[in-house]
Amino acid sequence: MTELIYYEDQYKKEIEAKILKIEGNRVVLDKTIFIPQTNTEPGDYGKINNMKIAGSKKEAQDIWHIFPKPIPFQEENTVKLDLDWNKRFSAMRLHSALHLLAGPFDKNFAKRAVAGALKANHAYLVFKEEIGDEIIEKALEQANKDIQNNLEIKSYWDENREGFRWTKVGDYAPIPDGGLHVKNTKEIGKISLVCKELEQGKQKITISID
Numbered sequence: 732m733t734e735l736i737y738y739e740d741q742y743k744k745e746i747e748a749k750i751l752k753i754e755g756n757r758v759v760l761d762k763t764i765f766i767p768q769t770n771t772e773p774g775d776y777g778k779i780n781n782m783k784i785a786g787s788k789k790e791a792q793d794i795w796h797i798f799p800k801p802i803p804f805q806e807e808n809t810v811k812l813d814l815d816w817n818k819r820f821s822a823m824r825l826h827s828a829l830h831l832l833a834g835p836f837d838k839n840f841a842k843r844a845v846a847g848a849l850k851a852n853h854a855y856l857v858f859k860e861e862i863g864d865e866i867i868e869k870a871l872e873q874a875n876k877d878i879q880n881n882l883e884i885k886s887y888w889d890e891n892r893e894g895f896r897w898t899k900v901g902d903y904a905p906i907p908d909g910g911l912h913v914k915n916t917k918e919i920g921k922i923s924l925v926c927k928e929l930e931q932g933k934q935k936i937t938i939s940i941d
């Protein structure tokens with residue numbers, strides 16, 4: 732079982748950990764600062780004992796760290812983890828931007844996002860119906876205002892559902908979430924619209940941050 736340090740402190744850039752299991756080019760550690768890849772999350776990169784990882788993957792309660800080549804480690808070894816902080820920080824900012832933007836769509840226009848995903852340089856929200864240009868423009872404008880207003884961003888575990896997390900931006904409704912965020916909207920920067928598309932009647936809104 733891997734302790735998920737990234738949920739306790741999303742700003743932690745390095746730690747020492749112990750190797751619990753090895754299988755080919757991949758290892759399970761007793762704790763990690765690397766969030767694994769999922770369909771909606773690109774995952775972290777960085778180094779373990781100065782060797783670059785190709786990514787990490789969650790299987791049951793373990794996080795497997797994958798290397799692109801054979802590894803010199805043994806079980807019980809203590810290793811040092813160094814996070815690629817630039818990548819992580821921009822992923823956190825983009826992720827927070829996405830959650831923040833969902834807020835005014837929901838609160839001001841009763842349009843609730845039904846899906847969302849974080850990619851390497853952009854992120855998108857999906858709504859179940861088409862949304863007019865004016866609403867999109869106003870929601871973006873409100874989100875960019877909220878950035879200046881220093882809203883707090885909080886992630887927390889659900890008290891009744893084990894392993895289930897929520898993220899709440901300011902006074903907007905909390906959204907189910909497994910990702911990582913900056914602590915304050917000011918850290919986001921500025922949200923820009925990349926494109927708006929209709930896919931099978933569903934509105935997809937793609938953003939980036941500057």
Ligand SMILES: [Zn+2]
Nearest residue numbers: 826908909910
């Ligand atoms: Zn999220």
